[in-house]
Amino acid sequence: MRLILDPNIPDPDGFYDELLAAHAGLSDAESAALNARLVLVLANHVGDRAVLREAFSAAQASGATPAVDPSA
Amino acid sequence: MVKARYDLAFELYPYARSADQDAVVRHPVVIVGGGPVGLALALDLGLKGQPVVVLDDSEGAGQGSRAICFAKRTLEIANRLGAGEAVLAKGVVWKQGRVFHGSEEVYSFDLQPEPGHRCPAFVNLQQPWFEKFLVDAIRRAQGAGAPIEIRGRNAVTGVADVDGAVRVDVDTPDGAYALEAEWLVACDGARSPLRDMRGLSFEGRVFEDNFLIADVKMTADFPPERWFWFQPPFEGAGQSALLHKQPDDIWRIDFQLGWDIDRKAELDEARVRARVDAMLGKGVDYELDWTSIYTFQCRRMERFRDGRVLFAGDSAHQVSPFGARGANSGVQDAENLAWKLDAVLRGQAPETLLDSYDEERRAAADENILNSTRATDFLTPKTEASRTFRDAVLALAGRHAFARPLINSGRLSVPCIYDGLSLTGADALGGPAATRPGAPCMDAPLAEGFLLDRLTGGFTLLGIDALLPEVPGIDARLALDTRRDDPTGLLRARYLGDAPGAVYLIRPDQHVVARWPRAEAAKVSAALDLALGRSACA
CATH class of the missing domain: 3.50.50.60 (FAD/NAD(P)-binding domain)
Structure with a gap:
């Protein structure tokens, strides 16, 4: 199995709504804790270490910080 | 003097x-x-x-x-x-363990021993x-x-x-x-x-910490269990705490105190007692048998x-x-x-x-350093993100079994398998992984006694449903027949797998040098040379 990076979620807007709703009213720390639990639950569902490593790479590569100086 | x-x-x-x-x-x-x-x-x-x-x-x-x-x-x-x-x-054999996060019990577990070994997984x-x-x-x-x-x-x-x-x-x-x-x-x-x-x-200093150790003697009823706390709720208890039963009514308590501490002040009896009182609860009578502060580095x-x-x-x-x-x-x-x-x-x-x-x-x-470092990273998160994940694991583990194997309060010592190292020979059998070349022999019950008790005579050639060749330099030979010697089937499961028979060359420390589906004197001899450092390759 390979990591799925093509669209795979039915009703993307509905999903996104549910994701935000899960975080509604949470402080930053509570949101970070929820995300951590979510990552662990989903990672266990995937199970396959190779797919999980691909997921780490995909997430890391997309998170490269843009070279913008916020003080500028 | x-x-x-x-x-x-x-x-x-x-x-x-x-x-x-x-x-x-x-x-x-x-x-x-x-x-x-x-x-x-x-x-x-x-x-x-x-x-x-x-x-x-x-x-x-x-x-x-x-x-x-x-x-x-x-x-x-x-x-x-x-x-x-x-x-x-x-030694004390314990089976029941409890894991706490703060004052909450996250889960408890019952260690069932793996059958067919003379020795338990450990004793205290x-x-x-x-x-x-x-x-x-x-x-x-x-x-x-x-x-x-x-x-x-x-x-x-x-x-x-x-x-x-x-x-x-x-x-x-x-x-x-x-x-x-x-x-x-x-x-x-x-x-x-x-x-x-x-x-x-x-x-390679990787990690520094101090542990306050107290050996506490309690004759009152207290369960023979292992209790481990992440972020113990007791005042001044530190990052983690462990309660472990030992022989002679002694419980060993470890408080993880961190690096910058005043060792002398922490060893003051009143201060030690305050910590132990908080952990054991009111009304538990005990004597302090021995206390010490333990520092380690990886x-x-x-x-x-x-x-x-x-x-x-x-x-x-x-x-x-x-x-x-x-x-x-x-x-x-x-x-x-x-x-x-x-x-x-x-x-x-x-x-x-x-x-x-x-x-x-x-x-x-x-x-060991890798395992120990992973445990300390779980016990003492070094960053906000690692603390968040650690706490997430503990939060999930109460309700969901999947998160429990992620909890790491130390992985019990198991022997190293010398995969690919100089003295380790070939696996011509392709048998069970647990007994591959480099691994220590796994115990198994025989018709009388246990296998490991029979592997004590130096370099041993072990044959299971196989003929053993004469090889100079071999100290001992052990020929087993699964129809006669394997009442539980575990010898077959651990040493043969699907193979009809096997020959193992075993070192004096009971690690496997090499194994074959049938005996060939020249190959056994070459493997013996390899295990004694007398040749570069077998």
Whole structure:
């Protein structure tokens, strides 16, 4: 199995709504804790270490910080 | 003049003047340090008929629990050395464990032992008892003629290389003397004076912490369970706390205090009692049997062999206490080194065989340091993100079983498998992974007794449903027939898998050298050469 990076979620807007709703009213720390639990639950569902490593790479590569100086 | 460094739990080898103190004598093996590692090595060598002298600066086993958990491989080694029965009889086997996060119980577990092993996964036993049982076994071996000598109050003050040996300067209550060792083994602990005398560094400090240890004697009813707290709710308890049952109504409590502490203030009895009171709850009567502050670092020496000086146990490598990898890995060092020193001294193997001690036990130390570092990262998160994930695991584990294996309060010591190392031969069988070349043999019940008790005679050729060839240099042969010898089917499951039969070449430390579907004398002979460092490849 390979990591799925093509669209795979039915009703993307509905999903996104549910994701935000899960975080509604949470402080930053509570949101970070929820995300951590979510990552662990989903990672266990995937199970396959190779797919999980691909997921780490995909997430890391997309998170490269843009070279913008916020003080500028 | 040698001063006692610590109070003794047991006086085991009181000082007695040796004839060596009048003239310099050369010994094949001198061991510095009479702890679990030095004693196991001395016993192993002595049982092989190899003369060995142990020098220790005290006269017995120091007080306090210290190492408390002896894992299956250590128990198997102790059995081979004739000290296992006493350890198993005295040690506590616990099954029930509880994990807490703050004041909440996250989950509890019941460890079911894997069937078909003579030894349990581990027993809890205070280190002085383990040392005493080894010395008892040494005394019995001496009675049967084993050339072992333990010299108490013999403190090593200097070492120097001389032609074909190491000169060792020793201080005693009767003054100084010197002796020579063809091979000198430093089992002198984490602060190893010998390491300093040789000018060797101790690299790779990964983690620093202090643990307050309290041995508490309670005769009141208190369950024989292991309780582990992440972020204990008791005031001033620190990052983690552990409660562990030991023999003689003693509970061992470890409080993880962090790095910057005032050791003296923390050892104040009132302060220790305040912590213990908070943990045990009101109205629990107890006596403080022993307290100490324990500091550790995860690191190892660059090489465990320095010419004619070899380092074993804590002198060579140190890990965090999580997983009981200190004394257990040290006893495995001793067993790895014993047969190699014996083979070299008998002229059966070149001196370079001792480099394989360094290679194999460094690999084991790295594995232990890796496991121990992972446990400490879980216990003491270094960043906000790692704390968030740690707490997420603990939060999920109560309701969801999947998160429980992620909880890491130390992974119990298991022996290293010497995959791909110099002495490890080929797997021509393709049998079960657990008994592949490099692995220690797994125990299995036979029609009478257990397999490991039959693998104690040096290099052993084991045949299961297979004919055994005549191979010069093999010390022992064991031919088993599963129709007769395998009442549970576990021998087949662990050593044959789907194969109709197999031949295993097994080292004196019970690690597998190589295995084949059928016996071929030339291949067995080549594998024996490989395991004794007499050839580059098999």
